[in-house]
Amino acid sequence: MPEFRRDPVSGRWAIIAPERGKRPTDFLLPEENTKEGRCPLCPGSEDLTPPEVLALGRPEEAPPNSPGWKVRVVPNKYPALIPGEIEKETEGLYERFSGAGVHEVIVETPEHGKSLVRFSPNELALVFEAYRLRLEELARDGRWRYVLIFKNRGARAGASLSHDHSQLVALPLIPELVKIELERSRIYHERNGECLFCKLVKSEQNGPRRICENERFLAFMAYAPRQPLETWIMPKKHRSDFLDHFDENLEALCDIFLKVFGKLEAILPGLPYNFVLHTAPLGSAPLPYYHWHFEIIPCLTRVAGFEWGTGAYIVPLLPEEAAAFLRDISP
Structure with missing residues (x-):
């Protein structure tokens, strides 16, 4: 269990x-497993x-x-x-x-x-x-x-x-990362009377880290990324739960997803990546201080001793330069 x-x-x-079913020796396997069955x-x-x-x-x-x-x-x-x-x-x-x-x-x-x-x-x-x-x-x-x-x-x-x-x-x-997002955005809302994520959308929409957008969603480079080209996709309107207005958002969500991944794939074919969906906890009432969003994290640099020891990440590429490069690419 x-x-x-x-x-x-x-x-x-x-x-x-x-x-x-992992044993200690299992972790010695090569990174790329080419066996096909x-x-x-x-x-x-x-x-x-x-x-x-x-x-x-x-x-x-x-x-x-x-x-x-x-x-x-x-x-x-x-x-x-x-x-x-x-x-x-x-x-x-x-x-x-x-x-x-x-x-x-x-x-x-x-x-x-x-x-x-x-x-x-x-x-x-x-x-x-x-x-x-x-x-x-x-x-x-x-x-x-x-x-x-x-x-x-x-x-x-x-x-x-x-x-x-x-x-x-x-x-x-x-999860701890989601809990931190919820707590920090709740405190910001109490102190400033507005949603931190709404403020972020307004700031990034006309900023140097903007990649692309449509009528409902914005894609932008993370200001303090964990990996080069880390990208966030966020609804422009305040929505705390992925299920909020799902049907009316679906076409635009597909559109911006395909645009972002088209741009990433155009510069780095076969890009290895993770993405995660952060949304409100199950059963939550609408939260006035939180936005659901996708975080897309390419796997381009190694996490090593400094990152494990500090929780901070060394990223050898300015997000602003990366965003400018991606904006000019037509997927």
């Missing part, structure tokens, strides 16, 4: 997941995954767990967390509780080797629709406080399969 463990000095949580995420390989929890685009007459789908969601075969009851325990300085949660894989396309940048707007819309449906379903469970949706693309970014997919993890706690 996985478990959460809290560091007594920093307050940082770790997930210990022995079910994932039967892909468990391709149509026709449905028997290689746990039974699906959602499939979009498959003909109604087709049975579950059969080909014909356009987006498919399955439980992770090697989950970091597994569904169960939440049991807390304290041993002196140490605090832990059972690793209860949900870990799922969103298979974004039936086409092996097709990357997000080559998706049509309709194909990408189905991926976001899957996010919506799973967020709504997991919110009804009652055990989970937060759902993190993320994507690892490329071995350097942590992807173990080359077939494009994203993942979600439902947690019984609010």
